[in-house]
Amino acid sequence: MMLFSGAVSCRSSLPGLAALLTLGGCMVGPDYHRPVAPVPVAFKELPGWKLATPQDAAPKGMWWEVFNDPVLDGLETQVDTGNQTLQQDEAAYRAAQALVDEARASLFPVISATAEVTRSKSGSGGVSTTGLTTGGINGARTQYTAEGSASWTIDVWGAIRRQVQSDVASAQASAATLASARLAAQGSVATDYMELRETDALQRVLNDTVANDQRALQITQNQYEAGTAAQSDVITARTQLDAAQSSAVNVGVARAEYEHAIAVLIGKPPAALSIPPENAVPPVPDTPGLIPSELLERRPDVASAERTMKAENALIGVAVAAYYPTVDLSALFGFAGNPLNSLISSANRVWSLGASASETLFNGGERSAAVRAARANYDESVASYRQTVLTAFQQVEDALSSLRILAQQNEIDQRTVADASRAAQIALNEYRAGTQPYTTVITAQNTLLTAQQTEISVQQTRLIEAVALIQALGGGWRAADLPDKDWLQRRNPLLP
DSSP, X not given: OGGGTTOEEOOOSSTTOOHHHHXXXXXXXXXXXXXXXXXXXXXXXXXXXXXXXXXXXXXXXXXXXXXXXXXXXXHHTTHHHHOHHHHXXXXXXXXXXXXXXXXXXXXXXXXXXXXXXXXXXXXXXXXXXXXXXXXOSTTOEXXXXXXXXXXXXXXXXXXXXXXXXXXXXXXXXXXXXXHHHHHHHHHHHHHHHHHHHHHHHHHHHHHHXXXXXXXXXXXXXXXHHTTSSOHHHHHHHHHHHHHHHHHHHHHHHHHHHHXXXXXXXXXXXXXXXOOOOOSSOOOOOOOOOOOGGGHHHHOHHHHHHHHHHHHHHHHHHHHHHTTSOEEEEEEEEEEEESSGGGOSSGGXXXXXXXXXXXXXXXXXXXXXXXXXXXXXXHHHHHHHHHHHHHHHHHHHHHHHHHHHHHHHHHHHHHHHHHHHHHHHHHHHHHHHTTSSOHXXXXXXXXXXXHHHHHHHHHHHHHHHHHHHHHHHTTTTOOGGGSOOXXXXXXXXXXXX
């Protein structure tokens, strides 16, 4: 049987077990070994990173606290209890746990009991009836039976235990999927919150612009009444004010949508959530240090993909076990007789013991096809795992590069806003003095507004990228948070 060379592992389950149960320590199919993943030596965006760098700034369980925003803290704590997507994934995880128990139950005997009473009569017409009393007339007879039976399919080749292994790994993968969904929901809340705070900042800028345009309109009106400005300047100033007021009102549309999105993410109807405006935008947290290989332990999606590999590997053993005979044991013990008060006596005792083995001799290649399919599914899960790892490193590098480049842009934008603000004030003063046309004021004010909007946009993008980086690093999650195999298996010594 060349196909299964090296594919059987055996061990003694418990000292003192009978030889037949010792055979139950054999499991066909390959034992699981995690495949090598493509892990870089260091992050491209973190040159000079050293292993000894303290990681006090690294996000822990409540990773959103690095933004130092109490409102965000309160919203994030509601995700676990309110988010309906998480409720679905949590139910899927409980179903995966139940599958472990269901597969595990096949390792034990099935015990059943039967009680029966039959009243019969032989003779004219062959009439037979059933009743609950003894005795009777015309030769009627009552028979009482009480039996207990047991049957047990011995897991000689480990098919059941491989299935348990697969279901345990699938349950762990489901737990990691739940953690990944939780991290995604938390990240979505944080991202929408940063977007909302960006609208608050933009609202403040536009409100200030409206106030400045109102002052400029008043100055222009005074100049016109004094005969030193044209009526067209007044119309232009009023048009500028109307445009600023329109933009200030329009910001409310985006803010309301972000607020509604946050409400749904925490499991509330939009009408039930109101987030007051804030004057301050959350600060951009420092970039935490990280060992590249450590990322594999911090990403729940990577852990889920790795556990899926183990589940598929165990299913190869389940498919391989179909090549070997199925061994069954059966036993029956009971009493049958009449009358009822003397039923339980040695004279009425019945019993039987049996053993059987069955083997499929020909099935048209179904078993070999099943093994090939199981191996192909495992190879698919390996490729999925490696792609998940590559995607994880890409997301980290993307977020790191974005934060680095945007930090440089933010410094330039701050200088641009300061210069544009001084230029707008100078242009207005020169217009008052009659040395510049009003178009110069309009141009300077538009330049200032554009610079302010760009600065806010960059700051908002930096915050979103900070959230993306924390998500890419797995938040505060670690592979050690997965449910323990022994706990899922109820610590039964017969289990692999």
